[in-house]
Amino acid sequence: MGDQGDQGVWGRSAWPMWTPARPVSRAARIRGVAVLSLVLLWLLWESLGPGRVWPEAPAARVALGAVTLLYAAGWLGAMVGGVRLPPRRRIPLVGTLFALAVVAALLRDGPLRLGHTGVFGFALVVAVWLLPARWSVLLGLVTLALQVSLGPVDWGHVGGLVPGIVIPVAVTLLIRLVVQLGQAHEEIAALAAAAERDRLARDLHDVRGHSLTTITVKSGLARRVLESGGDPERALAELRDVERLSRQAHGEVRLTVSGRRRPSLAAELAGARAALRAAGIGAVLPPSADHVRAELAGPFAYVLREGVTNVIRHSGATRCEVLLGDDWLEVRDDGPGRNAAEPGNGLSGLAERLRAVGGRIEAGPLPAGGFRLRASRT
CATH class of the missing domain: 3.30.565.10 (Histidine kinase-like ATPase, C-terminal domain)
Structure with missing residues (x-):
């Protein structure tokens, strides 16, 4: 059991693990991929839309298009399949996406305007989705600092960068928290159901074992009395006890199932x-x-x-x-x-x-x- 500081969304080593209690349907997966694909339209417009490409050359435009499509495909794959990767493979994946973002920004705006590009927000979304929250927030701050230092230092420039960094990080963290809360709710429900099954099995064992044993013993005693030609009244008394115990056991089972049975030591x-x-x-x-x-x-x-x-x-x-x-x-x-x-x-x-x-x-x-x-x- 780890330190309590390692647990939760903000734990020092809290790697997000998306393990739904119920299998996700194929239709739900398709809807999720469709929504993420629509988000990529903004990335394609940001990188390939009207604007200055540095340098002005057809080869640069072709290279920008190829890198942007590779970046978009990598982002989509990371958001859909990266959650199933072990932690040691998530860090290179995030690093590769940041590298592709840098290449796309250089091809579009050149090194002098690298701090103005907004394509880094998509890589930050993957970082928040796959890495510990502390790491992703720190990475967002580092990205913001680098973009500020690479562009003209003025408040208008900084004010334009902040939403492109803060909004993706904050929204993704919120989505991540909602998903984890949903998973926690499902896990609690599953644990409660398992605990109730264990209680029911344990209580039914306690109730039925003793009752059936006593009924068997008394039935056998009544049979032996009758077979040996003994006192019929004694056999009848045992059979009456068997009938009483059967009714009592039936009532106890009903109370056990409903969780209302309260044992009595004196009665036992x-x-x-x-x-x-x-x-x-x-x-x-x-x-x-x-x-x-x-x-x-x-x-x-x-x-x-x-x-x-x-x-x-x-x-x-x-x-x-x-x-x-x-x-x-x-x-x-x-x-x-x-x-x-x-x-x-x-x-x-x-x-x-x-x-x-x-x-x-x-x-x-x-x-x-x-x-x-x-x-x-x-």
Whole structure:
């Protein structure tokens, strides 16, 4: 990450990079080239229109016409394609255009009136378009100083030169700023859309993973009870829970999509107790979560849900313990499985949630066996 002084239009090394978020259509490219070509009519009139050519000779006129057309073609190519060149190739391009402008001015007005020509404004436009803004403004000042020194030193001469230098530089800088602001707006919109997709994927993972795991466990328990000829009332109770959980999951998905879901740590504790019991895993849970800091209750609810879901799905544990402090939470199990040692969507999503409140996630096997998931803020 560079120094803040290097950023923005006026940064010390802020090379303009034109990278639109959406591809530019062919019709838009054609319109842009057409507009730039119309601007060149002024350059052709300035160089080839009525006036004194030095020296008065047909060969000089032919040479002036050839140099002017080459200058115009180079200017058009630089404005259209120069934006895709790396910085190291832009400087020679700008230098070549200034050299062609000098040759065209010498052929038209001669060395004694070199300071009166207005063809340098086109080269300055390319400089502002392709070079860092500080460089282009400095180049404009140098060009103005040279034109003043090469012509008769009087205020009328200086007053006539200033618009030819200041207007191209100021207008091009303004256009450049508008284009960059448009690109920044598109980038912000793209980043916002990407962030919303990430949020939606993370929240749906948290909601669906736990709900589907609990529904699967309870459905399996009800099936086993019925297959073994056990108490039908118990099987019906589990099936009622499955129906309730399905409706609850449906509502949570809708709230998640709309961004209005607010997790409850107390509700997650109750849900964890029911899910672990249905899975046949002994549960040791804190009686309440009232002492947890308010700003940590939401992230801890997600950690608890993900941790218990992983215990049920991956650990093969017979016992799960949840420890809860003011600013930390641990989910431990005694299973031989790896649980969630690989940082997938679940753990990466939890890490993002904890970072937002200044916390962190730790996950790994315990020395005596089992697995631990810890969330804390120090």
